[in-house]
Amino acid sequence: MRAQTATAADETGRLKGRIRQRQESAMLKAAEKVFARAGFQGATMAEIADLAGVPKATLHYYFGSKEELYRAVLDNILDLWLAETESITVDADPATALTTYVQAKMRLSARRPDASRVFANEIVHGATHIGEYLRTELRRTVEARAAVIDQWAAEGRILPVDATHLFFTIWAATQTYADFENQVCAVLGKPRLSVSDHQRATAHVLTVVLRTCGLPCVSGQPRPVSPSPANTTH
Amino acid sequence: MRAQTATAADETGRLKGRIRQRQESAMLKAAEKVFARAGFQGATMAEIADLAGVPKATLHYYFGSKEELYRAVLDNILDLWLAETESITVDADPATALTTYVQAKMRLSARRPDASRVFANEIVHGATHIGEYLRTELRRTVEARAAVIDQWAAEGRILPVDATHLFFTIWAATQTYADFENQVCAVLGKPRLSVSDHQRATAHVLTVVLRTCGLPCVSGQPRPVSPSPANTTH
DNA sequence: TCTGAAACTGACCATCTGGTCAGGTTTTTG
DNA sequence: CAAAAACCTGACCAGATGGTCAGTTTCAGA
Incomplete structure (x- = not known):
């Protein structure tokens, strides 16, 4: 296929x-x-x-x-989708692995928004062409990676979290910057998303995911709780 | 309009x-x-x-x-969209207000998935019909509510967070259960989402949002999505 | 250079789809 | 109860769209 x-x-x-x-x-x-x-x-x-x-x-x-x-x-497009999850392994550092994954997903949204939109469209309209892919390959992949996250939680390396749904949330939060770019732009009052908008979005999604797992931010400045420059301006 | x-x-x-x-x-x-x-x-x-x-x-x-x-x-559909944000006010308890908002959004995804999908489709395909609405009403609403969240953060009642992007994440995370229901079902290996699936999803999204804001889960058990008469009611 | 295969395309067609309209029926109203 | 208004619809049409095909040009290899 x-x-x-x-x-x-x-x-x-x-x-x-x-x-x-x-x-x-x-x-x-x-x-x-x-x-x-x-x-x-x-x-x-x-x-x-x-x-x-x-x-x-x-x-x-x-x-x-x-x-x-x-x-x-x-x-x-499907080839793009399955990739990127390799970073999530039992031996990896949870914070680093999740950061890598989220960044990869955000990069995909920024660089291939049309691919994301075609994919989104296909699913919204019933996934008639890729239902089989979702039910087999994607499902297997998610199950495997979710098991890793469960393992992390069992070992107390992250907070307990519904691993499968965490993936849904990560996909949703990252792909929204491609699929719903129009809405994001409209609300931000910009004609299109700049590079710094994407950086800010990435920082935000990382914050969400890492805090959800009870992890400190890895990349950049260590600022688990203190006010960040990224969040202040409006 | x-x-x-x-x-x-x-x-x-x-x-x-x-x-x-x-x-x-x-x-x-x-x-x-x-x-x-x-x-x-x-x-x-x-x-x-x-x-x-x-x-x-x-x-x-x-x-x-x-x-x-x-x-x-x-x-x-737009009438449905703007509602629900009233719970977010400066005087409200952040945890309660956010919980109410997320639950309302999840309820909407469960009860009116088609409405959500039409909306999603419209935005993915350029938002040509509702661009004006997004740029005016929605933007104003978000700015107002984001200010509230910033205020909460300034008062130390929640962790600092990019308020505007937090809305993007909440919308994405909740609407994904309507727009991408097919994908969610496929990955979960179910023909469709049951009431308990929706409860579980709601609990997860609440966990994500509350942890992001450094808040504890409120009322132990999140209020269940009331049994939906499916897509039928109007 | 020659030859077969691959690449290419203008012109054409069957079908589908949004939209119209004349004329009919039902409901409301004075 | 009659006239007016609102409601309803079968039959039809023009344009758009996916797809076809016969004939032409270009390319690769012997």
Whole structure:
């Protein structure tokens, strides 16, 4: 089910032509943007083709149908999603591991907001295309990592916490800066999120997660309780 | 811009007929469900009409266009959104106030998931219809409540925290149980969220928010999400 | 250079969908 | 109770959209 852009091998195992590789990635990029902006049904093949700078028929030459193109975009995205949890292991330092994970998630929201939006859209609208992935791979991954967090708690290295739901909260809190960027911007009164906005958001989410686990902030200045410069201005 | 189903008055100030009132609400209910499931573009007037049990032409008789129907659904929802923040005042007990607010948000996710999904969809896809609302009403509300939280922090009643971003986190953490219900269910390995799942989720989110603010959990047992008549009630 | 394969595309089509409207029925009102 | 207003709807239409295809161009390898 997973796209194989990394190895660029098609079903027969042969390498894809250079041209095909380059074109495909351009189309996937355009498709991601359009699907993010309009959803599956709202996106049109014509718009995607325009953005990719090719005729519509060419898009159909590469991806047989809109459905197929959508799945390709989705597969491309799922690879991003599962990664990043490796930092969470029993032997790791909880504060460091969680910080690394949250930062990775925030980085993803900042760098690939369209990917996050396509993913969000897919789930809101019933997850018909990735339900299987959620029920198998994602579930297994979460169970494994939740077990680690439970272990940390059992050893008294963090406060007891519902590990599975903690993941839901981390995903929600981080992805909101991509999926709901418009709302965040509107409330902050800015046209878009700057780098420092993202830094502040990251610091905040880290605060939430670490305090939830009863851990002090790791990176930057150690300031578990004292007022932080990040929180003061408004 | 706000729909006036509460007063049932049209633009001229006259009361709407009984028939119109009943029909309209049936159509809005159907529309909310379909828009939630398929998004604005993906929803079809025919499907909404079918679900409402009326011919398509009747739907157009009540709501001139798809756009108009969508705005009506949205307006209906926005009223839900701004409420619930009254509990957050300078004089209130922080723990109690935050608990009340989070519980209210969780209740909304449990009882009106479709409303939440329509809202989510609208924002993900650019917030073209409610951008003004976000930039004005919502922003003002958040600024006011954030000031309260800052005040609490200044008085040492809670730990310092980025108040505005705290709202983003609360919204994200609570609405994820509506918007991303599919993902949550998939990871939990359940076909849908039970009442006890919602209780557990509420307890978790409360833990996150209260620990973030350095507060103890109030009333040992968080108030349960009252048994929801599902998405049915309006 | 030649040749087959891959890449490409303009033109076209079937279908779906939002929207209209003329004419009918029911409800309200004077 | 009659007229007016509100309500309702089958049938229809124009435009948009996903998808097709036959024919052309470009590329890679012998």
